[in-house]
Structure formats: C-alpha cells, structure tokens
Amino acid sequence: MSPVDIEEAVRRYAASWPSLVPVADAFVTTVTGILDDAGINYLTVTGRAKAVASFAAKAARERDGARAHPDPMRDITDQVGVRVITYVRSDVDAVAELLADQLTVLDDRDMGRETARAGRFGYASRHLLVSLDSGEHTAYEPTRCASIQLRTVLQHAWAEFEHEIRYKGTVPTEYASDLDRRFTLAAGLLELADREFSTIRDTIAAELGGGETPEADERDPRISAQELTTFLAGRYASAGWSRTEHYEWLSGLLLELGITSLDELSATLRDIDTVGVTERMDYRYPAGAVRRLDDDLLAKVGEPYLQLHGNAHRVEGLRARLAKLRGE
Numbered sequence: 001m002s003p004v005d006i007e008e009a010v011r012r013y014a015a016s017w018p019s020l021v022p023v024a025d026a027f028v029t030t031v032t033g034i035l036d037d038a039g040i041n042y043l044t045v046t047g048r049a050k051a052v053a054s055f056a057a058k059a060a061r062e063r064d065g066a067r068a069h070p071d072p073m074r075d076i077t078d079q080v081g082v083r084v085i086t087y088v089r090s091d092v093d094a095v096a097e098l099l100a101d102q103l104t105v106l107d108d109r110d111m112g113r114e115t116a117r118a119g120r121f122g123y124a125s126r127h128l129l130v131s132l133d134s135g136e137h138t139a140y141e142p143t144r145c146a147s148i149q150l151r152t153v154l155q156h157a158w159a160e161f162e163h164e165i166r167y168k169g170t171v172p173t174e175y176a177s178d179l180d181r182r183f184t185l186a187a188g189l190l191e192l193a194d195r196e197f198s199t200i201r202d203t204i205a206a207e208l209g210g211g212e213t214p215e216a217d218e219r220d221p222r223i224s225a226q227e228l229t230t231f232l233a234g235r236y237a238s239a240g241w242s243r244t245e246h247y248e249w250l251s252g253l254l255l256e257l258g259i260t261s262l263d264e265l266s267a268t269l270r271d272i273d274t275v276g277v278t279e280r281m282d283y284r285y286p287a288g289a290v291r292r293l294d295d296d297l298l299a300k301v302g303e304p305y306l307q308l309h310g311n312a313h314r315v316e317g318l319r320a321r322l323a324k325l326r327g328e
Helices: 006-038 052-059 089-102 111-117 153-168 173-210 225-235 244-256 262-269 274-281 289-301 309-325
Strands: 044-049 080-086 104-110 126-131 145-152
Touching: 006 044, 006 052, 006 080, 006 089, 006 145, 080 089, 080 153, 089 104, 089 126, 089 145, 089 173, 104 111, 145 153, 153 173, 225 244, 225 262, 225 289, 244 289, 244 309, 262 289, 274 289, 274 309, 289 309
Parallel strands: 080 145
Antiparallel strands: 044 080, 104 126, 126 145
C-alpha cells in the first residue's frame, strides 16, 4: 500500500485536533484518579493533544530513506499523550503495573532498558500505549487511546533539556561530537543519581518502620501526616510511599472515625488480618501504604466507612471493594 499523502494527513489531523483536546483532559483525570485510588506516589500527571505542527514534523520523518509513518493518522500513536513523573524508578514500575491492571495495554516499551542493552547511556522513559477498550484485538483509536510516558524527575530533566537543545537550538557541526559526549555523561550521572535517590528512600523507609514516632502537634486533633507516614511504614513495610496530601486526607478520615492517636489506630486495627485483606483484594500491582490502610479500615468499619464525609467522592468504588472483601 502506497504511503498516504502527508499534506492530506496533516489536514485531517488539524480537523480532528479540537476533538482530541477533551480526550487528553479526560485521560489525565482517569490516570490521576487511578494513581490516587491506589495510593501510589508521583510528582505530576500532565497531558496534551499533539500539536498540529508536531504531528506534521513526525509525519514527514524518514528512516533509512523511507517514510517512518506511511499512514500518519494510524501510525502516529501519541496523538493523545499523558506524562507521569515520579520520584524514583521503582515508582515508574509500580505505575506501569497499575495502569496495566486498570487499562488495556497495546504496547509497552522501556526505552531506558533498550538503551542500556545497547551499552549506552541516554534517553530513559517507559512508554505505554493504552486503550479504554477491553479485549484481545483492541486496535489504536485516537479518541480511545493514549500514549503514556513514565519517567523519574531526573529522567524527565535530561529528556526535556536534550530535546530543547537538539530540536530548538542550532549546534555547529564541529561541536556535535562533544555535545553527544556531554549528553551521554550527563545521562550516566543522572542514572547514578536515580539509584542513589532510590537507596536514600529505601533507607529512610526502613528507618521509619523501626524508628521513633515524631511528636504530635497538640493544637491539631488529627494524627499528623508525618506520624501516619512513620506508622504505615512499620505496618506495611512492603508498600510504597504515597503522596503527602494522601496521608493528610486519610488523617481526616481517621478523625471522622474518632481516631486521634496512633495508639487508638493500633487498637482499631489489632484484630484485622491485613495479609488476608490484601489477598482478597488480589492486587496485581504494589498498592501504596495509604491504600493498604484504607483497605483495612474498610474491612473493619464496613458500610459506615462509605458514609464518611471524606469518602463522598468515591462511594461507588468503595462499595465495589467492600463487596470484594466480603466475597460477594
């Protein structure tokens, strides 16, 4: 089949672009909701409909003397894009597992792993192509699919700066080799920094699990986010950290339940089989610490937990989880 005319493809894309903007917004909302519900830590979730100029440039791209995208409307699969930035690499993997559990994954490429297998340092980002449709034969459809980039904050910094320089700057030919070398050096240093950040977080998490509980603010009846972080690190040692605001939100739920100290929380959870609760939930991704406590409280309190003011926005989801806990 002969390649589709580029100008015609760009015209078609320009005509469809306004309809993709709300699709991108909806995917951002969906992905954010999935991450928040699972209690997984992340920095930002952003999205966009690919700019017409970017689409045109990609449509014209060649590889080995041939069009890289013979049918741009079908072959360019990042027309709707979402980017999730995390703090450490383990969170990238956790987000990927979570999205695979909640959405249909059409493609999954770990660019960092591919770069490493080639014996190089450079671009590192995990790319998922996901669909809202389910089924083994799901095909790419711009209004139902999104390309999701998963990166650590350091990987994101390198990729953004490299793109800014290479695609928006003019580099004299005589400096090209030195530029490549410096970008490679920077990528190696950032990979090392990513590993050190992971080690730092793992060390702190281990210390939180067995360390002293920080003093509470006597003026605030709630369990503080820092206290709750320390407590959960000990109770759910295998769970990843959640976002700070999620600990604060859960502290509000505990206050609604009349739980204002870690001693009271411990007493509430004393007879909960947390391992059994997690097994009944049958997670295929590493649920965050806040989600684990949320599950235990749901198992303990039952239906009244759904009526808490802080849970008003997620009653249906909690009801489905409660039914799962009860084996219904």
